[in-house]
Amino acid sequence: MxxxxxxxxxxxxxxxxxxxxxxxxxxxxxxxxxxxxxxxxxxxxxxxxxxxxxxxxxxxxxxxxxxxxxxxxxxxxxxxxxxxxxxxxxxxxxxxxxxxxxxxxxxxKTPEPEVIEKVVYVEVPREEKEEEKEKKEEKDTRNYQTYPITKTYMNMDVTIQTVLKNDDETKVFIAIKNKEYPPLQLIQRETVIEVDGVPYKVSDISDLRWDTKWYHDIRKDEIREGYIIFKEIPEDAEGIHMVLKIMQNDGSGKYTEVPFDIKVK
Structure with a gap:
């Protein structure tokens, strides 16, 4: 058992x-x-x-x-x-x-979260002294040239012919020659103008006084002469910085910015 x-x-x-x-x-x-x-x-x-x-x-x-x-x-x-x-x-x-x-x-126990102190610095603009402002206004390193001044490109020649100052306006006379087939057109409203560093606008003058020649296309081998008008500049002005916007008016939207530094006589 x-x-x-x-x-x-x-x-x-x-x-x-x-x-x-x-x-x-x-x-x-x-x-x-x-x-x-x-x-x-x-x-x-x-x-x-x-x-x-x-x-x-x-x-x-x-x-x-x-x-x-x-x-x-x-x-x-x-x-x-x-x-x-x-x-x-x-x-x-x-x-x-x-x-x-x-x-x-x-x-x-859940660990204590790490606290990171974040310091944000805010730049407070300081007030400029009058002397510093005057120095900025006086400082102008542009090399102003005596007109006539011509800029040559593949499709055009652009010339500053003269500057005319009247009591209430300033006119800069320009000649544009189109050397290619696409038509060209000067866009007056978008002209950049500075006189001794101070900006001016074409729109400060009524568009009724603008040059109507720039409203039409400049064809191949054609030379168009006209002016850009803006407010009167000071008698002792040293120079005019001007940038012209010239559009290729064929629907492509292409344009050329033509800069000039013009010495005022």
Missing amino acids: GSLFSHLTLILVRRSIMLRKKLGYIVLGTVIGSVFTFSTGVFAETSKLVSAYLANHIRFEFDGEIKKPSEDKPAIIYKDSVYVPIRFIAEGTGMPITWNAQTQTIEI
Whole structure:
């Protein structure tokens, strides 16, 4: 009878081992995911045996960095949920963790956010002294030329012929020769004018006094003469900086800016 009992016990042990290998899981003592050490008495009173799968194949990613739990404390799968040591998660997310033995509590604290002091500098414009303003107005490095002045391009020649100053207006007389087939047109309104660094506008004069010759196309081999009119300039003016905008009037939208620095006689 004793021999039969021993034989049956051996069969049951072997079947148990085979069953464990077949199912591929190990009976674990506890699945709370903690790496803290608890007393045997507390463990016995608060825990129970469960069955779970070892999950060594599972990896974890923390802010783009791949990590795996240690070999002796692997992740496990229990009832379709993944469990890992709580210290592994806490350290991976940068959260301090402690075990409070008195209250039997695992304490996880969120780290204090780093405070970065940002200093913004605002530039406060200082008031210029009258002397500095006068120096700026006096400083003019342009090389003014005596007219007639001619600028030559592939498709045209542009000449400043003369400057005429009246009581309430200034006229700069211009000649434009078209050397190619696309027609040209001078855009009076967009002329840039500066007298000793001070800006002037064609629009300051009524358009009724503008030169109507520039409203028409300048054809190939044609020379068009006319003027640009703007307000009177000072008697002691040194020079006029002028930029003419001449458009290629064939629908292409192409234009040429022709600059002049004109010495006032």
